[in-house]
Amino acid sequence: MEFLQYILVLLLVFCSFFNGSFAQPPTCAQAGCPTGGVWGEWKTIGSGQCDMECGGCGTLVQTRECISDPICPCTGSSNRTTGCNFNACKYPTQKVCCNPYVPMVVNKVQICGPIPKTIDSSACCPQSTLYSEWSGYSSNGNKGWVRTRRCLTASIGCPCAAKDITETVDVCPCPAAAGLADSDCEGTSLPGNKGYVQTMAIDNEACTATVMFYAANQATQTPPFYFCKPMASGYQGAMNFQGAYITVKESVSKKCVAHTAFDCEGGKNTDKYPSAPRQDVTFTCNLQTKKWILDFTGNDIDSYYQGNWTLN
Structure with missing residues (x-):
């Protein structure tokens, strides 16, 4: 029974992270650069192995990238420490959940929550499409040279009109010095x-x-x-x-x-x-x-x- 509960907790954690990563955020209220810029997903640094077995008592160090920089600079921190392994602890552990997490029941399973989101709840999709600066050129394999601008917001569920923009030239992109x-x-x-x-x-x-x-x-x-x-x-x-x-x-x-x-x-x-x-x-x-x-x-x-x- 405990094994089944553990599996359900893992599924809940996965679904929470999945929904936080891929559910499309609402459209930003203001035009131009969103307030605070556009942050990407929180991603774990290192092996990703949690150092505790339950209660959200373990810690992981995570980082995120300002995907709208330098077009729209971001405010806030690019690093955080978060809990991990959110299944509730069992006796003889002295406490069920570690601070700041509290016991809660989700789908009839006791967990420690709320589980941290991988995308901030304040995230929104810019009203106008945001693309990266042009990349450097590379050979297209056919005597030409190609460069690309990436859709900056696709990774947080905000699609662009065109996923990527490419430009191809037939001559070397360096002009004569x-x-x-x-x-x-x-x-x-x-x-x-x-x-x-x-x-x-x-x-x-x-x-x-x-x-x-x-x-x-x-x-x-x-x-x-x-x-x-x-x-x-x-x-x-x-x-x-x-x-x-x-x-x-x-x-x-x-x-x-x-x-x-x-x-x-x-x-x-x-x-x-x-x-x-x-x-x-x-x-x-x-x-x-x-x-x-x-x-x-x-x-x-x-x-x-x-x-x-x-x-x-």
Whole structure:
């Protein structure tokens, strides 16, 4: 008999949690953001094993997420400690229920209640649909890129007009990085001479980019001036370019930083005066921020330019 009562209590607890999670709340009285935001379900942290056998005397730590943030910020706590195992205790236990729960009979079964809800009784469905911010992009497996906005309120029983909104693009979502202006790096000590901005060559299928570096802004001439090749005496005198660097403005630090892209004397080039040397600087699109990552450092950048330095 006691075993059957225990099973009935478990069913009551399950039904209480089920109804609290999935019964659709009423529509909010006010338009826009609901007062206090929209909280998700309370979920147990850890193993979920109760440390006591009856009376709601055990404790579980639970947490919940503000599912409307940052569109509608929430008020209240995101953590709570709640009781567990709500079947009434039997003799010789000194008390039937632990505070704050009291004995009650539900469907002819004695339990300790009221059983905590997984959704607050004050929850309501917003009058207008709430969707998340756009996710980062990911490959759709067909040479395209897709991102998603989720229905924020579906988990508490408030459906959206469309469960999820998706957007697909055929080109890499990172736009070509802007050219870095001198004024962007004021107060920063940078090596050599500023060169120019060579346009990124973007691979839309792989979402990567390449910048081909030359020794100076003469790449359109025939033949062009390259790294490690003495320039003609008619161009500001004979000049031997030792190498080139890429200067980037990093997205997070907002600092201008120079990195060597090509060094003729540093062993990166087997022939000091090849006929057409070049060096590719590579980037990878950050599909979350839509910024280009300089592969050499792994950092997002806002803009860049090519610089160079000479032996004489």
